[in-house]
Amino acid sequence: MELKPPAITETGETLTGAEVVMRCLEAEGVEYVFGYPGGAVLYIYDAFAKQTKVRHILVRHEQGALHAADGYARATGRCGVALVTSGPGVTNAVTGIATAYMDSIPMVVLTGQVPTRAIGEDAFQECDTVGITRPCVKHNFLVKDVNDLASTIKKAFHIATTGRPGPVLVDIPKDVSQHTTRFHYPEHVHMRSYNPVVKGHAGQIKKAFQLLLAAERPMVYVGGGAVLGEASAEVTELVRLLNFPVTNTLMGLGAYPATDKQSVGMLGMHGTVEANMAMQGCDVLLAVGARFDDRVIGNPAHFAAGNPTRKIIHIDVDPSSISKRVKVDVPIVGHVRDVLHDLLALIKGTKDRPDPAALAAWWAQIATWRAKDCLKYDRASKLIKPQFVVEKLYEVTGGNAIITSDVGQHQMWAAQFYKFDKPRRWINSGGLGTMGVGLPYAMGAKLAFPDMDVACVTGEASIQMCIQELSTCKQYHLPVKIVNLNNRYMGMVRQWQEFFHGNRYAESYIDALPDFEKLADAYGHVGMRIDKPGDVEGALREAFKLKDRLVFLDIITDQTENVFPMVPGGKGISEMILAEDL
Amino acid sequence: MRHILSILVENEAGALSRVAGLFSARGYNIETLTVAPTEDATMSRMTIVTTGSDDVVEQITKQLNKLVDVVKVVDLSEGKHIERELMLVKVRAGGKDREEMKRTADIFRGRIIDVTDKSYTIELTGPTEKLDAFLEALDRSAILETVRTGVSGIGRGEWVLKA
Numbered sequence: 001m002e003l004k005p006p007a008i009t010e011t012g013e014t015l016t017g018a019e020v021v022m023r024c025l026e027a028e029g030v031e032y033v034f035g036y037p038g039g040a041v042l043y044i045y046d047a048f049a050k051q052t053k054v055r056h057i058l059v060r061h062e063q064g065a066l067h068a069a070d071g072y073a074r075a076t077g078r079c080g081v082a083l084v085t086s087g088p089g090v091t092n093a094v095t096g097i098a099t100a101y102m103d104s105i106p107m108v109v110l111t112g113q114v115p116t117r118a119i120g121e122d123a124f125q126e127c128d129t130v131g132i133t134r135p136c137v138k139h140n141f142l143v144k145d146v147n148d149l150a151s152t153i154k155k156a157f158h159i160a161t162t163g164r165p166g167p168v169l170v171d172i173p174k175d176v177s178q179h180t181t182r183f184h185y186p187e188h189v190h191m192r193s194y195n196p197v198v199k200g201h202a203g204q205i206k207k208a209f210q211l212l213l214a215a216e217r218p219m220v221y222v223g224g225g226a227v228l229g230e231a232s233a234e235v236t237e238l239v240r241l242l243n244f245p246v247t248n249t250l251m252g253l254g255a256y257p258a259t260d261k262q263s264v265g266m267l268g269m270h271g272t273v274e275a276n277m278a279m280q281g282c283d284v285l286l287a288v289g290a291r292f293d294d295r296v297i298g299n300p301a302h303f304a305a306g307n308p309t310r311k312i313i314h315i316d317v318d319p320s321s322i323s324k325r326v327k328v329d330v331p332i333v334g335h336v337r338d339v340l341h342d343l344l345a346l347i348k349g350t351k352d353r354p355d356p357a358a359l360a361a362w363w364a365q366i367a368t369w370r371a372k373d374c375l376k377y378d379r380a381s382k383l384i385k386p387q388f389v390v391e392k393l394y395e396v397t398g399g400n401a402i403i404t405s406d407v408g409q410h411q412m413w414a415a416q417f418y419k420f421d422k423p424r425r426w427i428n429s430g431g432l433g434t435m436g437v438g439l440p441y442a443m444g445a446k447l448a449f450p451d452m453d454v455a456c457v458t459g460e461a462s463i464q465m466c467i468q469e470l471s472t473c474k475q476y477h478l479p480v481k482i483v484n485l486n487n488r489y490m491g492m493v494r495q496w497q498e499f500f501h502g503n504r505y506a507e508s509y510i511d512a513l514p515d516f517e518k519l520a521d522a523y524g525h526v527g528m529r530i531d532k533p534g535d536v537e538g539a540l541r542e543a544f545k546l547k548d549r550l551v552f553l554d555i556i557t558d559q560t561e562n563v564f565p566m567v568p569g570g571k572g573i574s575e576m577i578l579a580e581d582l
Numbered sequence: 583m584r585h586i587l588s589i590l591v592e593n594e595a596g597a598l599s600r601v602a603g604l605f606s607a608r609g610y611n612i613e614t615l616t617v618a619p620t621e622d623a624t625m626s627r628m629t630i631v632t633t634g635s636d637d638v639v640e641q642i643t644k645q646l647n648k649l650v651d652v653v654k655v656v657d658l659s660e661g662k663h664i665e666r667e668l669m670l671v672k673v674r675a676g677g678k679d680r681e682e683m684k685r686t687a688d689i690f691r692g693r694i695i696d697v698t699d700k701s702y703t704i705e706l707t708g709p710t711e712k713l714d715a716f717l718e719a720l721d722r723s724a725i726l727e728t729v730r731t732g733v734s735g736i737g738r739g740e741w742v743l744k745a
Contacts, residue, residue: 130596131599134596134599134600134603135603135607138650139650139651142595142596159650164648191650192653192745193591193592193650193651193652193653194650318648319644319647319648320641320644320645320647320648323637323640323641324641327637
């Protein structure tokens, strides 16, 4: 390949492409790169060895690298970075990229590619990375010239972290990482085709303000966008000023304190009665960084028909999330924090408040729904109830831990029973629902916050999907706590089979489970097996006392326990099944 | 409803597949698509004809705007516009039908651009319906081959689509 002469405005040292990558990461303040080496990225790995500023974390599978970078991003709000080789390295990474994409997590994924001259020749470990990842990235690039490398990486970080965040992939052919160029890292990015809207429309914000003041049965619905947009303080202030009830989605947990009396808990398929009924019955709904996902509102036709006079205000940085599933009355495109800031200024500028008598009646109605106590479970059981374990985990950690979860029943119990009072304490795969994320998420979070307690709530099926990362935890001394709610079933699959498939537990029973205690031991960690309710609290306390060790708590739970409330797929969110209905 | 979307995109490798991929991934239909660089060589302009309710087309437009390569999107069918499509038709034109074929082409302002003793190749430009009408006016068995470009559209008057 011929090299273009550097433009005269570019100054700086002559570096290889691999060294350029390092300098760019350093300029972006990247602490950790999660990755796995291979032929196509060897020059980049060599450059790692020659510097000390950016630390590389070697995982055991590329999927683990992507999830760990994602977990780091979710815990810190900063951009996660992953590096994998071409071909199988990339295909292994796709699940992690899609997971981050669905939850709008800022990530930059660097991938190796075969040398430019070999592209298209079905070379060893070649695959069309840009093509394979196109539907699950915010954007991707193939760098064909080392002179474009630095500016492309700059663009990648810019796109990944602005507007609605998301993963951006940069595919780097091997020769591009080998060739040299004059290093110049641009300070600013200008792209005529990429200008996300930040500031909400003043007229729309005023309309929203008037609707909120006139509301008699208001509801605030807070999603993951409020966490990503760092709008927790603004949400909390607004909700308290107006004395409105508030619900958080699975992704929005912690954006408003769960222990606060105005919180009605999580909504949706496994939401509380009070949240779902208030959502369905309200006259004014303020949606903040939430996208009316099918797991949140169920059937949109039912949601609309159930309350045709309800007015909906929707604040979101992504215009395509507005009126996608549900028709919105007042759309406000903009950064949630900025829009809420403007809205708060209007509210604070007037003494007018929503009719207190109407609000009191609405709160009284909510109290009757709350009285259902829809999360109750059998506390006298001789078997360990998973809900009880999560409650104890909350007590033992004082509500101050970062909790990651995998996907399944345990995820819902963690969401329902651990009370998140702060954002970025609850890390899980909401959109894609990826099993196996929990342990790598915990690794990313623990690296970001080494002094905090980090626990991964998982199940015996989920944990086995990325269990090899126990080895990574050993190598880098990541003393996370794994709380394995072991019911010897793919629990959520079993629950659906029980409800909708005539109790035919096709392939949901996991025979031949490993001895997790010995497995943890084999990886050099501490394993514990707990099978009596009376031992749960003590085991948790002991695990968290072992500050320097990874502890794998294999907790043998009631095999038949189900997640309630539950809204069957396709139904409206007020059509909940409660434990007592069965 | 039929909509004509006019899209300015960066003239970069992969831009077309990003747009096409968006339609296929979300289950939208592309009826016709034409694309070529504009007077500014760094930009291409696509014209996509698609069908869907207003809500669907609004969502398509929003999703297109979200693509990083896309500079601008307008729905030409929302305002006054001109649309044209080019068609080349090869028809049987021998013996007694030869004159009739020429007359029909003239009526539709088609131009015969290639001739053999048994065939004509006719070039026809116009809105989609005009090209359809021409084909309907012909005896089906006379049509040997057709090729159409899909719609290109532009706003009427002084209104322009610029980056």
